Amino acid sequence: MVHSVKAFVFDAYGTLFDVYSVQKACEECFSGKGEEISKIWRQKQLEYSFLRQLMGRYRTFLEVTKDALRYTCNKLEVPLDDQKEEKLINAYLRLTPYEEVQQVLKKLENKTLAIFSNGSRDMLEPLVNQYEFSSLLDCVISVDDIKQFKPTPASYALVLDRLGVNREEVLFISSNTWDISGAKSFGFYTAWINRTGEIMDELGVRPDGIYNDLRGILEWK
Amino acid sequence: MVHSVKAFVFDAYGTLFDVYSVQKACEECFSGKGEEISKIWRQKQLEYSFLRQLMGRYRTFLEVTKDALRYTCNKLEVPLDDQKEEKLINAYLRLTPYEEVQQVLKKLENKTLAIFSNGSRDMLEPLVNQYEFSSLLDCVISVDDIKQFKPTPASYALVLDRLGVNREEVLFISSNTWDISGAKSFGFYTAWINRTGEIMDELGVRPDGIYNDLRGILEWK
Numbered sequence: 001m002v003h004s005v006k007a008f009v010f011d012a013y014g015t016l017f018d019v020y021s022v023q024k025a026c027e028e029c030f031s032g033k034g035e036e037i038s039k040i041w042r043q044k045q046l047e048y049s050f051l052r053q054l055m056g057r058y059r060t061f062l063e064v065t066k067d068a069l070r071y072t073c074n075k076l077e078v079p080l081d082d083q084k085e086e087k088l089i090n091a092y093l094r095l096t097p098y099e100e101v102q103q104v105l106k107k108l109e110n111k112t113l114a115i116f117s118n119g120s121r122d123m124l125e126p127l128v129n130q131y132e133f134s135s136l137l138d139c140v141i142s143v144d145d146i147k148q149f150k151p152t153p154a155s156y157a158l159v160l161d162r163l164g165v166n167r168e169e170v171l172f173i174s175s176n177t178w179d180i181s182g183a184k185s186f187g188f189y190t191a192w193i194n195r196t197g198e199i200m201d202e203l204g205v206r207p208d209g210i211y212n213d214l215r216g217i218l219e220w221k
Numbered sequence: 222m223v224h225s226v227k228a229f230v231f232d233a234y235g236t237l238f239d240v241y242s243v244q245k246a247c248e249e250c251f252s253g254k255g256e257e258i259s260k261i262w263r264q265k266q267l268e269y270s271f272l273r274q275l276m277g278r279y280r281t282f283l284e285v286t287k288d289a290l291r292y293t294c295n296k297l298e299v300p301l302d303d304q305k306e307e308k309l310i311n312a313y314l315r316l317t318p319y320e321e322v323q324q325v326l327k328k329l330e331n332k333t334l335a336i337f338s339n340g341s342r343d344m345l346e347p348l349v350n351q352y353e354f355s356s357l358l359d360c361v362i363s364v365d366d367i368k369q370f371k372p373t374p375a376s377y378a379l380v381l382d383r384l385g386v387n388r389e390e391v392l393f394i395s396s397n398t399w400d401i402s403g404a405k406s407f408g409f410y411t412a413w414i415n416r417t418g419e420i421m422d423e424l425g426v427r428p429d430g431i432y433n434d435l436r437g438i439l440e441w442k
Contacts, residue, residue, distance in 0.1 A: 044422075050271045051399050051424060054372050055406050059425075067423035074420050151275050178272050185276050199295050201265075202288035203272060204280075 005189060005220050007165050008108055009141075011174035012117035015193055015214075017095035017127060025091035030078045037072055044068035046178075049118055053149040060120035060144055065092060093126040097133075098195075104214045105136040108221065113137050116159050116172070120144040139163065151182020159188075171208075171220050177201045184208075191217045226410060226441050228386050229329055230362075232395035233338035236414055236435075238316035238348060246312035251299045258293055265289035267399075270339055274370040281341035281365055286313060314347040318354075319416075325435045326357040329442065335360040337380050337393070339370050360384065372403020380409075392429075392441050398422045405429070412438045 013019050020038050027034025045061075045068040052058055059067075069088055073080035105113060114137060117124055121142050128134050141162050148154040159170060167187035174180050175193040177200055184190045184205040192200070192207035193214060200206065211217060234240050241259050248255025266282075266289040273279055280288075290309060294301035326334060335358060338345055342363050349355050362383050369375040380391060388408035395401050396414040402424040405411045413421070413428035414435060421427065432438060 047399075048422070048424060050275060051372060051402065051422075054271060054274055054370075055403050055424070056374055057406055057425065067425075071420070071423045074423075149275075151272060153277055178268075181272065182276050185278055199292070201269070201272075202292045202295075203269060203276070204278065204288075 004169055005111075005171045006169040007112040007114060007159075007163050007171070008217065008220070009114045009116045009159055009163075009170055009172050009188075011172070011176060011179050012115050012119055012124060012127070013095075014175045015173060016101050016115065016133075017097050019095060021096035022088065022091045025088055029084045029088060030073075030076075033076055033078060037076065037078075040072045040075060041065075041068055044071050046176075049149045053152060058147040058149070060122070061118045061149075062089075062120050062123050065089065065123070093123060094130060095127060097131050098214065100214050101133070102131075102136070104218065105133065107218055109136070111221070112139075112163055112165070114139040114141055114159070114163060116141045116143075116150075116156075118143050118149050118155075151178055151185075153182075153186050156183055156186040156188065171217065173214070173217055178203075180207050181205050189220075191220070193217075225390055226332075226392045227390040228333040228335060228380075228384050228392070229438065229441070230335045230337045230380055230384075230391055230393050230409075232393075232397060232400050233336050233340055233345060233348070234316075235396045236394060237322050237336070237354075238318050240316060242317035243309065243312045246309055250305045250308060251294075251297075254297055254299060258297065258299075261293045261296060262286075262289055265292050267397075270370045274373060279368040279370070281343070282339045282370075283310075283341050283344050286310065286344070314344060315351060316348060318352050319435065321435050322354070323352075323357070325439065326354065328439055330357070332442070333360075333384055333386070334358050335362055335380070335384060337362045337364075337371075337377075339364050339376075341365040371400055372406075374403075374407050377404055377407040377409065392438065394435070394438055399424075401428045402426050410441075412441065414438075 010016055019042050023034045023038040026037040045065050048064045048068055124140055143149055143155045170188045172183040172188040173191045180190045180192045181203040190207040191209040194210055231237055240263050244255045244259040247258040266286050269285045269289055345361055364370055364376045367379055391409045393404040393409040394412045401411045401413045405426040411428040412430040415431055
């Protein structure tokens, strides 16, 4: 493989951390609806981040996540009181990492390693610190610093600014097809982590590598 | 009701024309999958218009609609050959208008009436001409003129430019909650046509009126 990748840059939600690991907490709050809540919640969280960016009405991803949870509970007609909201948002701050994350990060220790996420620091820091990933990462980059959600080109440009690298020196790793499309369109190398046998979006770009889990990216070392 | 509405501006897809009326053609091409295809097709069409706007990779809505159809058929593992693609895209150019459209437009004939759509002219003109709405409308406004999809503020501003009105003189009518949110955030009066008992999005704005069908907007005359 001919490339000159210096920085491995990871999306957080869905890529390093399983967003559906909130399902258990959802189920405890609303018996029988845990799976459905976790799915709609995620879908609306993404949609609201896209729409707010388009509308020019940025709010932090934590606020967007709360809005999406409120929509979901309204939609499913289940009562979300303050206590349940706090419990579910706290669950989002303690998402489970995928099992191979730590070993893969360790094997890449001679590279620049970063997280680049739509999440605001009040969401990312509890996650990263809890699982002791901080010592393995050089940098946690949040779009909140410039209030431009992915997949805008301005958001991906923040990675270059923070890491001091060129586009073609970055391998961007995400399980989200929209994120891969945005990053590839911007000019990064891209590795799509396709854990569930999805198909790629028709947005005019293709990832440089497709892997079942994060171990696959070690061929870019 | 205290207002000074001069222009009634209608979204096209889902508001005047039933996007799910392609279901019959989908069913003829792919027996047993018509409903599922029409739903995923619409969902992806919207998602791709949002994502292309965010990525700065505009294509016309007709092209986006074709891309979304290709994704849908890949996803459902049904073979889309050129003949079927042409048949289904042609069905999209002949969507069925909702039954009350003509009578409502006629009752508003002393107002400025316009369509404002993400659709490109190669999609909108066949639709409007087929049902002889042209004589009832003062203007068909397509975002394609400025290549800025709704719900960006720049797209809604095109309405002001084309109609020579101020924001507070516009009643914008849509069945799409994201479109209502964008238009209200921009400063239009908004009427949400909620035909199917949906709930409003949590994007920080609320429509000025909510109606089961287009007849409700006549109270703004």
